Amino acid sequence: MKERKKRVRIWLIATTAFMIPLILIAVGICGLFIFVEHYNERILPNISVAGVDLSWHTHEEAISAIDPQLYEARGSCAEVTVTFPNGAQLNITGAEANLCSDAQLMIDSAYTNGRGGGYIDDTAEFIRHLDVTRNNEFFSPLAAGDMNYEISYALDTEYLRSRVSGFIRSYNDELEGSGPQIYYDRIVMVKGAGHVYASEAEVYNLVYNGLFESLACGNPVEIIYSLPESTGDAAELLAIRQSLLVHPLCAEYDPETNTISASVVGVDIDLEAAIILLSSVESGTTISIGVEYTEPEVTQEYLENLLFRNCIGECVTQIPGTENRLNNITIATASINGLILEPGEEFSFNRIVGQRTPERGYRLAPAFSSGTTVQAIGGGICQVSSTLYSAIMDSCLRVTERYPHGLPVSYIPRGRDATVSWGSLDFKFLNNTDYPLRIDAEVVGRTLTIRVYGTIIEGDSI
Numbered sequence: 001m002k003e004r005k006k007r008v009r010i011w012l013i014a015t016t017a018f019m020i021p022l023i024l025i026a027v028g029i030c031g032l033f034i035f036v037e038h039y040n041e042r043i044l045p046n047i048s049v050a051g052v053d054l055s056w057h058t059h060e061e062a063i064s065a066i067d068p069q070l071y072e073a074r075g076s077c078a079e080v081t082v083t084f085p086n087g088a089q090l091n092i093t094g095a096e097a098n099l100c101s102d103a104q105l106m107i108d109s110a111y112t113n114g115r116g117g118g119y120i121d122d123t124a125e126f127i128r129h130l131d132v133t134r135n136n137e138f139f140s141p142l143a144a145g146d147m148n149y150e151i152s153y154a155l156d157t158e159y160l161r162s163r164v165s166g167f168i169r170s171y172n173d174e175l176e177g178s179g180p181q182i183y184y185d186r187i188v189m190v191k192g193a194g195h196v197y198a199s200e201a202e203v204y205n206l207v208y209n210g211l212f213e214s215l216a217c218g219n220p221v222e223i224i225y226s227l228p229e230s231t232g233d234a235a236e237l238l239a240i241r242q243s244l245l246v247h248p249l250c251a252e253y254d255p256e257t258n259t260i261s262a263s264v265v266g267v268d269i270d271l272e273a274a275i276i277l278l279s280s281v282e283s284g285t286t287i288s289i290g291v292e293y294t295e296p297e298v299t300q301e302y303l304e305n306l307l308f309r310n311c312i313g314e315c316v317t318q319i320p321g322t323e324n325r326l327n328n329i330t331i332a333t334a335s336i337n338g339l340i341l342e343p344g345e346e347f348s349f350n351r352i353v354g355q356r357t358p359e360r361g362y363r364l365a366p367a368f369s370s371g372t373t374v375q376a377i378g379g380g381i382c383q384v385s386s387t388l389y390s391a392i393m394d395s396c397l398r399v400t401e402r403y404p405h406g407l408p409v410s411y412i413p414r415g416r417d418a419t420v421s422w423g424s425l426d427f428k429f430l431n432n433t434d435y436p437l438r439i440d441a442e443v444v445g446r447t448l449t450i451r452v453y454g455t456i457i458e459g460d461s462i
Helices: 002-039 059-066 068-077 103-110 118-128 131-135 157-178 199-217 235-245 273-282 300-306 323-336 351-354 382-392
Strands: 047-049 079-083 089-093 147-149 188-192 223-226 266-269 284-292 310-318 339-342 345-348 364-369 372-376 398-401 426-432 438-445 447-454
Touching: 002 273, 047 103, 059 068, 059 103, 068 103, 079 199, 089 157, 089 199, 103 147, 118 131, 157 199, 188 235, 199 223, 235 273, 273 284, 310 382, 323 351, 323 364, 323 382, 323 438, 323 447, 345 351, 351 382, 382 438, 382 447
Parallel strands: 047 147, 079 223
Antiparallel strands: 079 089, 188 284, 266 284, 310 447, 339 438, 345 426, 364 372, 398 426, 438 447
16 A cells, blocks of 8 residues: 555656646747737837837837837938138038938837747747736746837938038138238238148038037037138238338439439338237138328429429510620520529529630620620620529529629619629529529520529418
């Protein structure tokens, strides 16, 4: 009896040991069957995408819940604009850069989670995700934790680099070629041109990060790009100034040539103000610097209009007597006609007219000598000296030597005559004005006209 009970116990133990694996297998088969029947087309529990719980969602339901097209639209609508100092703008949209999300990939990953590992692995994963497993104290260490698939974005970096590279290359070429332009009234220059350049790497990073910033905030992003600070512009500006610098030069009268030199208008820039302006703007900014013109105090036109503009003395006399006397007066008149007398210079009739000789064309004509009338070479030329004296005697010109005739003369009132004689008697006066004098003398028929021209400035007395 005891032996029989012992055999029964052994049989029960053996049967139990054999049945447990069979039971487990049966449970696994049943679980797999249930999964295949009811959950094969659904996402395992406790799996999320972008924080959206997709437990037991079909693939189509997950797509509806996440809406990948919405993420694609967000990526396409991202936009960044980089503005450069000269106002040029680099604008790139997410659509251009192919800024795409992996939303569809994350949905697919969530859907395939726990699948494809084979019967045993897939069944185990299914069981591990079940809430009953997670909530069971004995099996919870084996349970799967919550899983969330985050959606991320990526863009076409090759396209982005190409766009940025092309823009920066063109911008730098234009910047380098933006040398100073010198116009009549201004100098236009771009600060830093030829000295600094935009960085392709910096701009790429700005555009790249700007697109993702726009994606995050849902609005276009605007970025101001600054070039490196330039240090070579002041020296360049100084060189420009030296190249155009002209000091104003007054016109001058040349007594040797009786000509007026050309006046020169001064050209300059306010270098201090220009450097301050340069320092106040950033590199790449276009500035305009005014060119200053300074008129000289005395221009050529002014001096031309100033000299000999006033007739300060005039006298007209009639020439009596013989043809020889008329001849002598005509020769002497021609000697003083057009004479320029500089300030401080003294006029001497004998020096200017010279000795009266037959070789010079002078003839015998009546002349006064020791109170009587005699025939003399050059007789009659005292009418020229007297007419000149009469022309200036009422002016401020200083007469330094003058002698009256011993007898009255018929061609001019008494006291306005001036006799001359080679080697003894002379008629002289000083140009005591600040400007040159010119004597215009001519004989027309038997009329002698002498005019003295000078310059009268308001307040002067001539």
